[in-house]
Amino acid sequence: PLGQSVLGIESSCDETAAAVLDGEGRILAEAVFTQSEEHARFGGVVPEIAARAHLQRLGGLVRGVLAEAGLGVGELGGIAATAGPGLIGGLVVGATFGKGLAMGAGLPFIGVNHLEAHALTARLPGLFPQAPAYPYLLLLVSGGHCQCVAVEGLGRYRRLGTTLDDAVGEAFDKAAKLLGLPWPGGAHLERLAATGDASAVKLPRPMLGRPGCDFSFSGLKTAVAQAVAKGLYRPQDIAAAFQTSVAAVVADRARHAHAMLPGATALVVAGGVAANQTVRASLAAATPLPLLAPPLRLCTDNAVMVAWAGLERLRAGQSDPMALAPRPRWPL
Ligand code: KG4
Ligand code: ZN
Numbered sequence: 001p002l003g004q005s006v007l008g009i010e011s012s013c014d015e016t017a018a019a020v021l022d023g024e025g026r027i028l029a030e031a032v033f034t035q036s037e038e039h040a041r042f043g044g045v046v047p048e049i050a051a052r053a054h055l056q057r058l059g060g061l062v063r064g065v066l067a068e069a070g071l072g073v074g075e076l077g078g079i080a081a082t083a084g085p086g087l088i089g090g091l092v093v094g095a096t097f098g099k100g101l102a103m104g105a106g107l108p109f110i111g112v113n114h115l116e117a118h119a120l121t122a123r124l125p126g127l128f129p130q131a132p133a134y135p136y137l138l139l140l141v142s143g144g145h146c147q148c149v150a151v152e153g154l155g156r157y158r159r160l161g162t163t164l165d166d167a168v169g170e171a172f173d174k175a176a177k178l179l180g181l182p183w184p185g186g187a188h189l190e191r192l193a194a195t196g197d198a199s200a201v202k203l204p205r206p207m208l209g210r211p212g213c214d215f216s217f218s219g220l221k222t223a224v225a226q227a228v229a230k231g232l233y234r235p236q237d238i239a240a241a242f243q244t245s246v247a248a249v250v251a252d253r254a255r256h257a258h259a260m261l262p263g264a265t266a267l268v269v270a271g272g273v274a275a276n277q278t279v280r281a282s283l284a285a286a287t288p289l290p291l292l293a294p295p296l297r298l299c300t301d302n303a304v305m306v307a308w309a310g311l312e313r314l315r316a317g318q319s320d321p322m323a324l325a326p327r328p329r330w331p332l
Contacts, residue, residue: 003023004023004077004311004314005020005022005028005069005076005077006021006080006307006310006311007020007073007079007080007307008081008304008310009079009097010082010114010117010303010305011054011058011081011086011095012084012090012091013045013050013086013090013143013301014038014050015032015300015302016033016054016061017031017032018031018061018062019031019302019304019306020068020071020076021307023311025308026125026126027304029066030065030304031064031303035049035050036183036184044183045087047089050089050090051090051093054094055093062101065303073104074105076105078102078310079099079108080098080109080309080313081099081110081111082094082111082112082306083111083112083320083326083327084328085327085330086114086144091328099324108314108319109324111320112309113330114301114306115147115157115330115331116157116309117305119138119151119332120309120312121270121305121308122136122138124294124305127294127295127298128292132268132292133265134156134265135264136264136266137258137261137264137266137267137268138151138269139254139269140269140270141169141250141269141270141271141274141279142270142271142273143184144169146162146271147160147161148213148254150260151268157332160212160213160257160261161212161215161253162215163217165216168217168246171220171221171246172184172185175224178225179192179235179238179239190278192236193236193242193243193278194240195236196236196238196239196241197240198240198244200234200241201233201237201238203223203238203241204219204223205245205248205252206218206219206220207252207253208248213254213256215249215253220242243279244278246279247276247279247283248282250279250282250286251282251283251286254267255287265290266290267291267292269293275296
């Protein structure tokens with residue numbers, strides 16, 4: 001029913017996004033503005049620039065998706081905005097915008113945890129022939145997050161492991177930078193690796209075989225820096241060896257996560273690194289579980305997932321007070 005439509009807003013990092021779902025969870029409209037060009041020359045996301053860009057873009061994106069959905073704000077059933085974790089400036093922009101709209105129209109507001117939104121995306125109707133039943137495993141591998149989560153129900157998440165240093169996308173970006181590739185470098189590195197020979201360079205595989213499913217990438221990054229400095233190896237070989245190491249580590253961690261949640265029904269991946277074919281193939285072979293990878297636009301930061309998490313929480317009778325404060329740190 002259209003009366004239960006939800007507007008979702010995402011602004012926790014460097015994607016400004018808005019989306020409208022109907023009450024069944026069907027996508028009526030979605031839009032993402034990716035700021036990476038504005039941050040590229042700094043080699044990473046600059047929080048102040050990000051906050052300003054969210055402020056400049058969000059109004060237009062929201063107007064656009066509402067128009068495309070053919071709905072006025074007053075016809076919505078609720079408004080969901082990411083309230084954390086993430087960069088505080090962007091969170092304040094998105095959450096305040098969402099609250100203002102909700103307050104003006106007398107609608108419930110839902111402050112969504114960004115990680116919860118990634119976790120619930122796989123349940124979006126029609127995305128997979130069958131939505132995964134609880135409990136399932138979520139492997140979140142992005143530029144800002146690297147964790148393994150047991151998704152046991154709405155609002156019931158257990159973090160099984162996380163990174164001790166860099167996120168896996170961050171490791172890709174740092175390795176790419178050492179190889180002279182532009183930021184964000186993950187996809188560039190994958191292309192370079194396709195022409196390389198992984199066996200030509202020996203790189204470590206941090207945490208492989210260790211109990212639990214924590215990650216660590218700083219040692220691998222140092223090894224890449226040393227391999228580059230030696231000047232003995234072809235860049236494509238270093239790229240291929242790096243990617244192979246990461247894929248092996250991620251698969252090993254997924255195996256351990258499955259051992260920690262033997263009743264899991266599926267392994268869901270999210271985050272930009274899920275785009276990497278070597279990582280994906282390695283994950284598909286890591287466990288007997290079905291590997292569910294949402295289409296890339298729903299794996300990376302987007303507002304469809306925020307609206308969907310909002311809709312699930314509204315359906316469960318939940319919403320948040322207008323006093324809800326955005327939280328830069330907000331573990332699941
Ligand atoms: O989920 P995402 O779009 O955004 C945030 O982290 O917020 O993930 C971006 C990350 C970047 O670190 C990027 O280099 C990495 O995902 N990435 C990839 C590939 N495509 C994007 N890493 C490896 N291989 C790829 N094909
Ligand atoms: Zn994200």
